[in-house]
Amino acid sequence: MNHLNTNLQRKFYLKTLGCQMNEHDSEIIVGILTNLGYQQTEDHKQADLILYNTCSVRENPERKVYGQIGSLRMQKEQNPDLIIGICGCMPQQKAELDKILETLPHVDLVFGTHNIHRLPELLERVQTEERVVEVWDDTEEIAEELPIRRANRFKAYVNVIYGCNNFCSYCVVPYTRGREKSRRPQDILAEIKQLADEGYKEVTLLGQNVNTYGADLSQKTSFAELLALINDHSGIERIRFTTSHPKDMQEELIAAMAHLPKVCEHLHLPVQTGSDRILKRMNRHYTSAYYLDLVARIREAIPDISLTTDLIVGFPGETDTDFEKTLELIAKVRFSSAxxxxFSPRPGTPAAQMGDQVPDEVKKERIYRLIELQNQISLEYMQAQVGKIEEVFVDEITGKTNKLSGRTRTNKQVLFSGSPDLIGRLVQVKITEAKTWSLRGVLA
Ligand code: SF4
Structure with missing residues (x-):
């Protein structure tokens, strides 16, 4: 069947929830659907295909998906040709898949995180079958060279490793994304070279844990070696990456960050809690002392680094004393933001089975205190930037203020006045004012 002719001018509406992995998967979905002749619409009422790319990390977004797709039932009744689909992390969990199939009878298409490349075939099948459900537990092969419609003209996400082997006790990702599978360095380099040729300036290398990149490849390559390869041979101007598991943060990577000029001075290093007891229950495989020592070594090698983190409050069994240890840790590390x-119990994870869940009021009170302290630290970090001249990569005009907006190498947003011609360029900006979340400046 000729997809282009059959689907000419059909419209799709795509809702993406969750992390950068999902955002990037959605760029591939948009690429595939565009190749099939579909056009994207922001109005689901105009759509012939409505697709939800879902996230399972927290409970609330999941609940919203059921609500929002539930409310599409009327639209489906009025237009029986409408195709409604769910993909992403929710269908990857057996219990969630069963619930989708049972409670959302008007959903026609369900697929998972491992078979996005099969979307053209699945859409063909949906024309003749009542309901198409294809969810793979995992996959050996990485599908390369899929079509892609990137959301930004100058900054691109590039997957380097899929899946996760860590099984932190609160996290569903190892169940929804399978085991770690690294892309071959030559495939990654080819993609980034092409991006540089197309005018892209910055890449963010994606993986649940980039630090273990390459361990599964037949020709072992470390993440530090991959960074060096991209730094030296791709032509891209800035390199970022996320996420790094502290337990796998090797000296070699710290040294690479310090020495490779294109690798930006920002590291997202999720600590989750400052309590060793809770770290153990989270199955994180490090202690707060190890983390603090790691931070000291990183700062010694890269003095200007901006460190950011993830923090969970109200993990089962977290006492006031445990929580105080988190406050102590963030006061010591002074993350630029967090x-x-x-904590939200995810069905199927060990933490959801733990008996000593923390009451909601306690969790709320703790998160307010945590945010208050971190916001203070973030503001002080930003205030310390005033007077500096920073290299800013200009990516857009902000609608509200009509100012140019860009990011420092440390990944802080800077707003300043200037010509729209500067979009897509690296400029020097003198920082003149600090807010908690962004900086103001003038062209230097
Ligand atoms: S490292 Fe832990 S938190 Fe991160 S994706 Fe893997 S299991 Fe989840």
Missing amino acids: FTFI
């Missing part, structure tokens, strides 16, 4: 989460 993502803070209230």
Whole structure:
């Protein structure tokens, strides 16, 4: 069947929830659907295909998916040709898949995180079958050279490793994304070279744990070696990456960050909690002392580094004393910013089975205190930037202020006045004012 003719001018609406992995998967979905002749719409009422790329990391977004897709039932009744699909992390869990199939009878198409490349075939099948459900537990092969429609013209996400082997006790990712599988360095380099040729300036290398990149390859390559390869041979101007598990943060990688000029001075290093007892229950394989020592070694090698983190409050069994240890740790490390989460039990994970769940009011009170302290530290970090001249990569005009917006190498947003011609360029900006989340400046 000729996809282009059959699907000419059909419209799709795509809702993406969750992390950068999902955002990047959605760029591939958009690429595939565009190749099939579909056009993207922001209005689900106009769509012939509605697709939800879902996330399972927390409970609330999951609940919203059921609510939002549930409310599409009327639209489906009015337009029986409408295709409604769910993909991403939710269908990867057996219990969630069963619930989707049972409670959302108007969903026609369900697929998972490992078979996005099969979307054209699945869409063909949906024309003749009542319901198409294809979820793979895992995959040996990495599908290369899929079509992609990137959301940004200058900055691109590039997957380097899929899956996770760590089984932190609160996390569903090892169940939804399978075991670690690294892309071959030559495939990654070819993709980034092409991006540089197309005018892209910055890449963010993605993996649940980039630090173990390459361990599964027949020709072992470390993440530090991969960074050096991209730094020296791709033509891209800035390299970022996320996420790094502290237990796998090797000296070699710290040295690479210190010496490779294109690797930016920002490291996202999720600590989760400052309590050793809770770290153990989280199955994180490090202690707060190890983490603090690691931070000291990183700062010694890269004095200007901006460290950011993830923090969970209210993990089962967390006492006031455990929580105080988290506050102590963030006061010691002084992260430039942090993502803070209230623990939410995810079905199928060990932490959800733990008996000593923390009451909601306690969790809420703790997260307020944590955010208050971290915001203070973030503001002080930003204030310390005032007067500096920073290299800023300009990526857009912000709608509200009509100012140019860009990012420092440390990944802080800077707003300043200037010509729109500067979009897509690296410029020097003098920082003049600090807010908790962004900086203001003038072209230097
Ligand atoms: S390292 Fe832990 S938190 Fe991160 S994806 Fe793997 S299991 Fe989840």
